[in-house]
Amino acid sequence: xxxxxxxxxxxxxxxxxxxxxxxxxxxxxxxxxxxxxxLITGQEVCHFKYQQHIKKIKDSILNLVPGLNSDKIGxxxxxxxxxxxxKDTSGKSLLGQQYIWAIREWLNGVPQKEIPGKYDERxxxxxxxxxxxxxxxxxxxVQLLLSRLTWDWKPYEELLxxxxxxxxxxxxxxxxxxxxxxxxxxxxxxQGIGEMRPMENFEGCGSFDNTIxxxxxxxxxxxxxxxxxxxxxxxxxxxxxxxxxLIACLIKTxxxxxxxxxxxxxx
Numbered sequence: 001x002x003x004x005x006x007x008x009x010x011x012x013x014x015x016x017x018x019x020x021x022x023x024x025x026x027x028x029x030x031x032x033x034x035x036x037x038x039l040i041t042g043q044e045v046c047h048f049k050y051q052q053h054i055k056k057i058k059d060s061i062l063n064l065v066p067g068l069n070s071d072k073i074g075x076x077x078x079x080x081x082x083x084x085x086x087k088d089t090s091g092k093s094l095l096g097q098q099y100i101w102a103i104r105e106w107l108n109g110v111p112q113k114e115i116p117g118k119y120d121e122r123x124x125x126x127x128x129x130x131x132x133x134x135x136x137x138x139x140x141x142v143q144l145l146l147s148r149l150t151w152d153w154k155p156y157e158e159l160l161x162x163x164x165x166x167x168x169x170x171x172x173x174x175x176x177x178x179x180x181x182x183x184x185x186x187x188x189x190x191q192g193i194g195e196m197r198p199m200e201n202f203e204g205c206g207s208f209d210n211t212i213x214x215x216x217x218x219x220x221x222x223x224x225x226x227x228x229x230x231x232x233x234x235x236x237x238x239x240x241x242x243x244x245x246l247i248a249c250l251i252k253t254x255x256x257x258x259x260x261x262x263x264x265x266x267x
Contacts, residue, residue, distance in 0.1 A: 007256035019248050035066040040249050045208050045257045048180045061246040079151035096177035102127045131194045141193050145172050167198040174204025208258050216258045223251050
């Protein structure tokens with residue numbers, strides 16, 4: 001995976017070049033450093049746990065020990081089956097699974113009420129009302145949404161048409177239960193599918209709000225000071241240089257994700 005795959009920047013970006021050049025001076029990186037870099041690649045400010053993730057990544061860098069097991073991130077997501085929610089303490093997976101059951105009920109016409117104690121009948125009634133009558137395009141869009149929510153990528157790719165409903169498809173592609181605006185954004189998206197039109201000001205994957213931007217801006221000031229402190233000892237302490245490079249990667253990632261334009265890293 002491209003280490004910068006979670007941000008959109010051109011290869012000729014000056015800060016990117018400087019950070020990559022710094023990496024080139026580090027030689028072969030220890031396995032634990034690669035794992036920490038992978039955690040930065042997985043960082044998304046649109047995730048409802050973004051603050052916790054930033055703190056754990058920062059602690060991982062300072063200790064040069066991964067504080068998260070990347071293999072276990074998202075282990076309780078609904079993509080792992082309709083029982084994945086049972087080990088999730090956030091409540092997001094159960095709520096997501098309740099949406100899945102209700103959407104499937106509309107799609108297949110098969111009542112899901114036999115799921116004891118967990119099926120939300122009121123939610124099912126809302127989704128039935130939002131989606132309304134079936135037609136071929138609407139069924140395809142709902143199937144696309146189910147594939148996206150459950151990360152079922154083969155039918156997902158087959159259901160993408162990019163036709164006159166391309167804008168609505170794009171919003172479906174940016175839908176996940178780990179987003180900070182879930183479930184409100186899913187409610188709006190289901191209404192949009194019912195009306196066969198995209199929603200205005202849609203908050204999907206890759207978005208951020210004012211609260212997130214303010215938090216990240218404050219965090220970047222702390223990270224930048226930390227980078228300067230570590231980087232000044234680059235000639236005498238290899239571990240500090242490794243930490244400085246990782247901090248620079250985190251700074252660049254967060255900066256781009258909240259669309260800040262001013263340069264923040266002095267290399």
